[in-house]
Amino acid sequence: MNNDSLFKRLLSWIRESSESFDEDMTIQDVDENESFGVVDKQEHIENLEMVRRKVYSEKENKSMRRMEAIYRWFAVLFACFFTFVLIVTVSHMPKTGDLNNPANNEVAERYIKEGLKETGATNIVAGMILDYRAFDTLGESHVLFVAAIVVTILLRLDKKEKDGINTSIIETIGEAEKDDKIFEPKNDTILQKVSLIFVPIIIIFGIYVILNGHLSPGGGFSGGAIIGAALIMYLNAFGFEKTGKFFNEKVYKTVCFSGLAFYALAKCYAFFCGANHLDSHISKGIAGHILSAGLILPLDIAVGCVVACTMYGFYAMFRKGGF
């Protein structure tokens, strides 16, 4: 949109402004194909500095500054207009916290009245997202899964060493190790002691949150996130060697697969029975007990495992591209 058009005009200006350094950069670009990562970074950054000094410096080009100013003003105006529209919309909306809003209709009423009987969960929200509207939640867990897959595609490093010039932007494992060593804590004693004390507590709290998902606030996702945070803390304290002993890629894959497959199969069975008016032989149990609410507890556990592994996996991928 205006971003693009502005950019085109900018570009046309830039072209003639930066003829002088165009040559040397283009030569360099031609001889190493489709990759800057291969050339020496220092020299590359100098080139970059030159580009930025020529192109992005205020005093060297007037028109660009004018462009920037216009752009900013347009931005501010657009933001104000958008906010105004939104506020006008909200001012026509039903009252907050009012009892007879359209949102408080028979749907919510049935969730509250019949929820305990039909799902066996004391926490109505958990019962709702895992039993009434379980289709959304099934999709949601797979959103997390597909995000993990894309992060793996982007960041997992499978090359041991560069093979020639045509390795594109993909760096090698060795480089990543070197890059990661800079930020590796040098066996920080305080961190290690503190995490020795805290990690078990955090993990136990996470397990509690998962197991009580149908009785009290929380549930699979939040508990899994807590456990993942504890694992990340342990990793930061003790480094990859120690965590690699009990958590490698194989474990990650297996847990994710089993959790998601169990989730999908269980929900498929439940949907099938429900739609065909069969009796799914899943007992609701006694309300308020830990072993109750039919499928909700196992599903919470599965989601929790998947989320914990995924969070730790995210961190490991970001940190050095692999476990």
Place this chain on the structure above:
Amino acid sequence: MRDFVQNFPLFSIVGCLLSSSTSSLLKGRAAKWVNTILIMCVGAMSLCVMIYCLKNGPFVYIMGHVPAPWGNEVRGGVLEGGMGLFFSSIMLLSMMGGRKKILEEIEDTKQNLYYILVNLMLCSLIALVYTNDLFTAYVFVEINTISACGLIAIRQIGRTIEAAVRYMIMSLLGSGLFLVGVCMLYDLTGHLLMSNIKESVALLSASGEFREPLLITIAFITMGLAIKSALFPFHAWLPDAYGYSTISSAAILSSLVSKGYIFLLIKIIYRVIGFDIVHDSLLLNVVFGFSALGIIFGSVSAMKEDDIRRMVSYSSVAQIGYIYLGISLGTKEGMVAAVFQILAHAATKSMLFISAIGLTDASNTSRKFTDLTGSAYRNKIAGMGFAAGALSMVGIPLFSGFISKLLFMRAAVNNYGKMMPTMIVLAISTILNAIYFMKTVVRIYSPERNLYEGREGFVKIHTKDQVFYTITVIIFIALNVALGLCSDPILDLISKGLDMFA
């Protein structure tokens, strides 16, 4: 105990999810076969659903033990089944056509991840087609967006990463607007299920209560879906994303992803807001203006390109403009034309991409027109495919593009306000299409000179080296001609399905 066919939507969705989580453990080849079998099964099930609905009408399938307003539900109809069948067949063809490229351009340790993404993409498309619940639609739209981003970025050169970032930013804006629209709609009506929302929206518009919020909500939802499906001002990410990703991804993205969003938009117009409320609203005129601009702009910038794949990508900006034009005419004929254009464009555009890659392979993988001279002689089948696609795009009779243009004309006649501009836009864009596509066809068919003899890479590719590819292109051409020749039963199906929608 209901008929067994009614379980097929559930089975196809859960099957996609299961196969995707299974493929994360498999090797590349195994994942490939799982993917192929899955797509075939989904297509077969959708066909069964379509036939079933033709016999005894649409059905509603409860997802869970409790009926609709409380639980989720999916809804099967003729149009849903047909769309599922069409999407899966196009996806299968695109995967077959680009198989060799996938092996070349993706690291072999990440092959299975590619097939996982394709499975999830198919799952989200099927769910968007079948779902009857707005929030479920939002969740699966997100799955669709993320897997599309993965499909773009899996070929890791700088261009694709940059294109993926642009794509993500644009479509996240779109999802944000869509989500806020859904939330406001929930607040105004108190429902998330499409049919219930329609009832309460009818009540509201009758009583004149909440008029401004309702209008702005509809505007947000439309704008979000338009951004996600690259309507004209929001197409900045499109040429890089389509032009540099691996070819199966390009075909799938251009022919299926945006179409999924547009189909969701049509569904929302019919099933959530109600056609009679939309068709005289000011919103459609805005959409009309944008789509008309998009048609012209896409064609012009496609003319300026000298890179074959970017040219094809820009022409799909124009085609998406056509679809929105049909929607914004606000008549039933316009809707039918839009749906038919979805089918025609999906078939044609994926064929163009697949055959373009054949041409570039025959000319040292360079996509510049100067190198493509006479490449149709070096790779005969690809040349045939590209020529057929170009003719269809220009709108020569006996191809599918002709029928869709005819339908647009016919629909525009019934709409007095927009008849003249529609005619003008269609005429201009047809001329521009003819110019740039015919230019390309003439170039690839201009007789081979000897200057390529010595240079390596400009090789003759024989049919027996690319059996899969040949079969794919032939099927594509057959599909296109079928859409062009026997269009009447298809149009009949479409109008039946649209009636079942309402």
Place this chain on the structure above:
Amino acid sequence: MTIFQCILLFFLLVCAIAVSFSKNLLNSVLIFMSYSVIMSIVWMLLESPDLAITEAAVGAGITSVLFFVTLNRIHAIFKSAGKKKEDVKEEGNE
């Protein structure tokens, strides 16, 4: 209770604006972290504890950790990435 809620909402606004005006990437991530914490308190006041605990675990926990490790990878935090530090700082500054 409403007074408290108003104060919290005001803080939310301040954080949201400060993120886009802060000069340094690290600062903006930290401000975003506090934004998430305030948001979880607001949800606590709105009687939805599930959201509060999830937001506190995710928004203030995992997301910020991911932001920090990203800043590490793009050398926006530490001196130890010496040569690349300046230009990233500069981008932080615009």
Place this chain on the structure above:
Amino acid sequence: MFGENLLNNYAEAVSMIIFAIGFTNLLLHKNLIKKIIGLNIMDTAVYLFLALKGYIKGRTAPIISNGVIEADKYINPIPSGLVLTGIVVSVSVTALMLALTIRLYKRYHTLDLDEISFRLRKEGR
């Protein structure tokens, strides 16, 4: 112009302002990290809006304590469920965008999209 509920819906107004701020960040900032933060702010604002919609004055969280089931004791549970689903979506999208940022930085050593596209056009690939 303005409806009658503006003073009553001040919280929604705030959430919508935050949404607009995040939207503008995502649209107009050059720096990718700030774009991502803007995206997060936008999503959270929508969730705040939803949670406000579920709230009912003088009622408690929908967790049945010692078996008392009265419909007029608990707030509307639906928005909480939707927001729970949405938070997962937004955290996955955030992780994905951050991964893209890292890749982009490794390739171009900058976080500025305009500059990257400028260089891309100069490279010609």
